[in-house]
Amino acid sequence: MAEVVRREVVYALTAIITVIMIADFFLAIPQVNAVAGELRTWATIISTMALTLGAVNIIRVHSRNVRKRVPGVWYHSAFLVFIFALVTLLGLTNIDNPSANPVYKWLFDHAYVSLGQTWYAITGFYIASAAYRAFRARNIDAALLLIAGIFVMLMNAPIGEVIWAQIPAIGRWFNDVGQVPAMRTFLIVAAFGLLAFGFRTLLGRERGFYGEVA
């Protein structure tokens, strides 16, 4: 019984908030607008709390790995906990502007930035290798995709124009006549789908977010 009541309260709250947010978008009623604004602030606060929760969870999971000496993992976890504690402590030394701390700034500038950019650049190597291995004209559809892909790739690099002056024009044709209308159709269909999802949520028929399928 308590479970049913709890569930119904969640559905009712969802429906009420949905109605308020829709009314806020379409109607200029100061009271509704004020309530909607308050709800949006709550959403921001809740997501900030979720960030804190995520940090706590990371420490919990990795501390457990270290405590249990999980083979092949625990030393990575120990390093994570150490860096987490170090950056937090350095940040707390100047809470208003952590960048003012030279060690904190050095860590960000010389470790975080370099590692982030290296990680991102490595994906380029994987993409090059994956394109070579996977891109095969096994049938007409794949062949069309391959031809369009090559023209669009060469359109995006100035060397395409050097190889043949018409490449950018052909690439742009694939882009403007092929991709844009398809993407617009997809966006409109997705918007209708979202609308249907919204109505189902409003009517209590969409219960996926509560961990069950209606």
Next chain:
Amino acid sequence: MSQETIWDRLQRIDRRVIYWLLFILLILPFLRPLGLPISISPQSRSLLEGLRKLKEGDVVVINISSGVSAWPECLPSLVAVSKVLIQQKAKIIYWTSFVDGHMTFEKIVEKVPGFKGLTYGVDYVHLGFYTGAEPTVAQLATNIRAIFTTDYKGTPIDQLPIMKGVNSAKDVKMVISSDTGDYGDYYIRQWRIPYGVPFAEIGIAMLFSNYQPYWPEIVFGMTGGAKGGAELEKLIGEPGDATVTMDAINTSHLLVVVAVILANLGYAATRRRR
């Protein structure tokens, strides 16, 4: 047992060979630049035209939703856009949904000489980091002070002259978003559509096709990746990091295209044999 032909081998080049070839081809242009001409896309051109319409004192928001890992793709456009905004004498408000967004802001300030003649808090400001995705973007459109009470250095927002009379989308003349994800969509839905604030997108190359359906009616201008940055640099006549990167993009793209063609030649030849 059939003997392996060159066509078979073309389909099975070791991935390490591809990696080494790519590495060498990325290094070569830095040793001997190619300097190939860069053609300008209509999207970059319309972005610059939109920026040029701004008048002195107009408030522009730049949302940084790209991290330091995306600097090679997004930073050149952010730098070029900031240069133009300074030329137009616009007031610039930066904010970010990425924890490392302040580093992007500081890098922009470092790379744009025009900031030296401006006063922080009067002509430009960085309000800092926000969480909460679309609901927060919606709230920023109605009440900036509900999300930001101070700038990223901790100065109360009401002590910043630039923020005087600025508290919602109605007080902002333009919003530009630098993205690696969905934030551009949030600004379209929560700023551009309900309030009519002109919106421009600076995205990684992959996002270009996502926002192209909105151009030019909803998104007045956009750049995609380093190529877009190089186009903007050419348009404003100040070659920068993206222009240098274009040579590496040329060689790497060419390698991928050649590798794909070779693999397909091998595939076609062996299929006919079978």
